[in-house]
Amino acid sequence: MMVEANCVRFNSLLLDNGATLAPVDVAYETYGELNAQRNNAILILHAFSGDAHAAGISHDGGKPGWWDNCIGPGKAFDTSRYFIICSNILGGCRGTTGPPSLNPATGCPYAMSFPVITIADMVRLQTMLIDWFGIERLLAVSGGSMGGMQALEWAVAYPERVVSAIPIACTTRHSAQQIAFNEVGRQAIMADPDWNNGDYYGSKPPARGLAVARMIGHITYMSDDSMREKFGRRLRGKQTxxxxxxxxxxxxxxxxxxxxxxVNRFDANSYLYITKAMDYFDLSNRQGSLATAFAATQARFLVISFSSDWLYPSYQSQEIVRALRTRNRDVAYVELPSNYGHDAFLVDVAEQTDLIRGFLASTFDKVQ
Amino acid sequence: MTAETAKRQAFVPELLGRSDYAIIGEIVEPNTKVLDLGCGEGELLQWLAENKGVDARGVEISGVKVQRAIARGVSVYQGDIDEGLADYPSSAFDYVILSQTLQQTHRPLKVVREMLRVGRRVIVAFPNFGHWAVRLSMLVGGGAPKTKLFPYNWYDSPNIHFLTVRDFEALVGVERLVVERRYFLAGRRKVWLLPNLLAEVAVYLLSGSAG
Structure with missing residues (x-):
């Protein structure tokens, strides 16, 4: 399946911090066909460093999508039944407006003049894209990690537009530990002299700082087991x-x-803005409590966590499930056994596929 | 088949290979909200959803079974019955089902009370430890009973509380529960006389006391 990236421009977007961004570009890809009733659309929400290229082989570059093992004919998100949309998030650097985009007022990249954004802002922009497609209700919103946070935000902020939500390996709010790892990543970038207060476009980017930030990230995505299995104490190209x-x-x-x-595919300032948005995310804070936040939801939920995920541990998913139960919402939950840590939702997908496939099929039956 | 005609029949049809499921399938009214505790792979819930249009939910401790239940489209969450009901609001369900699991819970009385809090009605099915084969096994063999109904060795049995029909009736009295219907089964046959001696499985439809 060869796929092409598309882009749509919206006039303006009002942000949580009061600022207005204008105009706003959104990069997106779609797979499968929207049916005549327009009730088979699923929005896939990417994680921190993902992009709109979720599935298929990109027309330029020939790379498979980041969730290609889950999206396609016969896969978890079956493109022979459903219409799948994935867009690059607000603040990203893969086609949607973000810090590296040109500010029309100055003709220069926004850099650190880009407004601080939130998960809710990202989702608000996604609603504009869904409107643009002429889709009233999404059959499902789904994603792992920060994608799961967006799925939760969708279900809470736009309850009438979401038939089901599948948040995977995520949380309703970052813990101190999660904020701490993000802060170390940000400090690594800002400590690089090439960062230059974010003003590095057209010159040398803060490659060393961004690389260190990414190294920390990768450690948190794996598990002790998976690292032992993958590397052990093996030496690289030497005997001693x-x-x-x-x-x-x-x-x-x-x-x-x-x-x-x-470094070749990601922008350091986007790193700062997106991690900040994740750290600010707190569903319970906005509404007083998590149970209050979920009071408005109408969706069915499938919540999935992974046994070896210590970055987004199962207790955080269980908090989601418990709060939904206090509202007597329709929620399925399981912790899948995996050694792959947080990465499991991307790489250890066999069991996850069975769950999503069955959940979506029964959900789709209900809207027929 | 109406409930009345079923009551008079000597034999119970099997549902998914189980006669207690057939009773439960008969009791549950269409288009209700049902919670099945210890729902296994969700077969009963799926049947109720497809044939009675119920809003079906389940709780199951085994992750593998939960996976299979979700894969068949049933909303099940992985959790412990002894703990799991606390989050639900009162009267959240029309029926709460506990099928052949009461004897495996750590605190059966707490579970029954919680079921009656979150459900307007409760369906409890349990194996009868007072059945003659159990008594005979112990009387003759002198060891912990092993029968068709209780096939385990004492050291690997999931059953940790052994109750009889008489015990359950006593609990109903003490807790002042209302028994709307009771069914006693031996295989596929209904038992009318001496249920504490002759019934292998008992199925109770309960509601909370009025006062």
Whole structure:
């Protein structure tokens, strides 16, 4: 399945912090066909470093989408039955307006003059995209990690527009530990002299800081087990220690590779803005309590967590489930066994696929 | 088949291979809200959803079984019955079902009370430890009973509370519960006489006391 990126421009977007962004571009991809009743649309929400290219092989570059193992004919999100939409988030750097985009008022990139955004702002922009498609209600909103937070925000803020929500490996609010890891990433970027207060476009980007931030991220996405299995203490291309500070261990080589590769596709300022949006997200805060926040929801929920995910531990998913139960909402939940840590929702998808497929099929039956 | 004609019949049809399920399937009224505790892979809930149009939910402790239940489209969450009901508001369901699981809960009385809080009606099915085969097994063998109904060795049995029909009737009295219907089964046969001796499985439809 070859896919092409598309872009649509909206005149303006009102943000939580009171500012208005104008205009706003949204990069998106779609897979499958919207049916005549317009009731088979599913919005896929990407995680922190994802983009609109969720499935298929990109027309330019030939890369598979980030959730290609879950989206396609016969897969969890079956494109022979459903119409799948995925867009790059607000504040991103993969086609949707974000810090590296040109500010029409100055003709220069926004950089740090970009307004601080929230998960709710991202979702508000997504509602404009869904309106633009002429879709009233989404059969499902789904994503892992920060994508799951957006799915929850959709279900709470636009209850009449969401038939079902599948938040995976996520939380209703970041814990101190999650904020801490994000802050270390941000500090790594801002400590790089090339960051230059965010003003690096057209010159050297803060590649070292961004790479370090990404290395930290990757550690949190894996588990002790998966790292032991993948790397152990194996040495990289040598039989003995080098007695220097070049790469000795496989794990060092992997992290350095991941870090430097990330620099080529991601913007350091976007890193700052998006992690901040994640840290600000707190469904309970806005409405007093989580149970109050969920009072308005109408959706069915399928909540999934993974046993070895220590970045978004199962207790956070269970908090979602318990709060929904106090409202007697229709919620299915299971913790899937996996050694892959937080990455499990992207890589260990066999069991997740069965769950999503069955849940979507029964949900689709209900709207027929 | 109406409930009245079913009551008079000597044999119960099987539903999903179980006669107690057939009774439950008969009791549950259409288009109601049902919570099944210890729902396994959700077969009964799926049947109730498809044949009675109920809004079906389940609780199951085994992750593997929860996965299969969700994969068949039933809303089940992984959790412990002993703890799991506390979050639900009162009278959240028309029926709360506990099928052959009461004897496996840590605190059966608390579970029954919680079921009656979150459900307007409660359906409890349990294996009768007073059945003659159990008594005979213990009397003759002298060891912890092993029968068709209680096939486990004492050390690997999931059953931790052994109750009889008489015990349950006593509990109903003490808790001042209203028994709307009671069914006693031996295989597919209905038992009318001496249920504490002859019934393998008892099914009760209860509601909370009026006062």
């Amino acid at each position: 220690f080098g007695f220097d500070f070049d790469v000795d261990f496989e794990v060092e080589s992997y992290l350095r590779y991941r870090g430097s590769e990330f």
